[in-house]
Each structure stands twice: as structure tokens, then as C-alpha cells.
Amino acid sequence: MLAGYAALAIVIHILEAGLPSPVPGIKPGLANVITLVVMLRHGWALAAWVVLLRVLVSALLLGTFMTPTFLLSAAGAMASLAGLWAASALHRLAGRPLFSAYGLGMISACLHISGQFFVAWRLFVPHPGLLVLLPVLLGASLLFGLTTAWLAQNIVSRMRPVAAP
């Protein structure tokens, strides 16, 4: 099951890497749909596995492993997973889910770009001029986060429900 989800995510990730992007740094992050679906259906731990496998295997297949692209991708994934972990910890504390797919999508997308941005800024271009891009990137990530969440929500509602772990 894990392998199946990861394979789907990897395929989406690689297809998306082939699409030209109008603005560098902005892409829909459709592979995150799978993350959200897994997160909603099976919880954080499995989602983390899917994300890590996706980032690693896609990098190997695209030939970007250990390059700056990979570092950015991994940084985004880590930040996004950290945010999702915090959300699931909150849910456990509250005893019920507080965020729906939309909340999780926003958390994941915005932290993904923030993690990437932080690494890009600290490691590659340590220049204050880069900060000018941050609001644009965050705005785009918010929109795409909501879009992927909407897709994930639709997919989950069409899947057979699973017994809660």
C-alpha cells in the first residue's frame, strides 16, 4: 500500500518536473495531493514515508540527487512534514480533527515553500533582495495548497473508507 501511494506520488512529481513553469519556484505541487490523501486516510507516519520516498526516488530518477534542486526539495518536504506532524499532534491533543484537508493543504504548501525559501536564502543566495519574492511565493503556495487540498478531498471522498488506525 505504501509502495503504491509512493509510486503514484513519484509519477506525479516527475510529470510535473517536466512541465514548464511560468515563474521559477512556483509550481502546483500536485504530488502533495497524494501526501494529503495518505495523511487523511492513514495518518502522519505513513504520509511521511510517502513524502520521503517520493523526494528520494524522484531525485534519483531525475538525476538531481544531492544537487541544489534535491536539497531544496528535501528542505521543503521536511518543513511541510514538520507542519503536518504538528497538526496531527494538535488533533491528538484535542481528541478530534481540527483541520480538514484544506487546513492541512495550506499548512503543508506554505511550509514547503518556506523551508525551500529558507534554504535557498541561507545557502545559495544570501541576499536581502530575495526577500522581495517571499510574499509572492507564499501567496502562490496558499492558492496551490487550497487547490491540492480540494483535489485530495475529492479523492478521499470517492475512496472506500478505512478503519481508523
Added chain:
Amino acid sequence: MTRADSLLLLLLCLLIGGLFRAVWSGGDEARQLQLHAETGGRDWPLTADRLIEVDGPLGRSVVEIRDGAARFLSSPCRQQICVRSGWHRHAGAVAACVPNRISFKLSGGAASDYDGLSY
């Protein structure tokens, strides 16, 4: 959308809006005016309101400083481009009367040490 979702969305929108305001607000306020003419250059502070009269090849141009902003009040040139460019208040702004060989540049603030930046 649950209530937590809406709250998060609102917070993120506020954050992004705040960032836009902070980063895209159009540069630093200028503090000094560097005037250049054929007869030489001189710096003027923007803190005091005054009219500066400068002579060029065509005649006398007047630069006005008021409320931390500066403009060409009048100039003997034909097209009056310098006068129509209006008030300037941000560091790095430049206005010039090319026919009369007079220009000024506003400086002050952290970014004005550079002519331009690219990455």
C-alpha cells in the same frame, strides 16, 4: 472548511498581506538631495524646506524642497519634462533637466549604496 481551517486561512492572508506591505512599499525615504549642474554639485538636506536656484546654459532653474520631497519648480527648457516629473521622495530617485544640464538625485537609506542589484 472547519473553523480551524478558516482561522488558518485568515492568519496566512494577513501574514502574506503584511509581507507584501513590508517588502513592496517602494523603498526608503530619502534624506539628502545631490544637485548637479555645469557649475558644480552640492548636497542639500531634505529636512529643511527651501527653493534652490541654479543657473545652467539656458538660464535659471528652480528646485523646490518641501516636506522631505523635491521637484523642479520651474526650468527654462522647452519641453518641461523635469517639471512634469513632479515630486520625488524615495532614495534613488532621479530628476533631470537635460537641456539646462541640471539634475538631482535623492539619497539616504540602506540600499542607496548600490546602483542596481541582480541575482
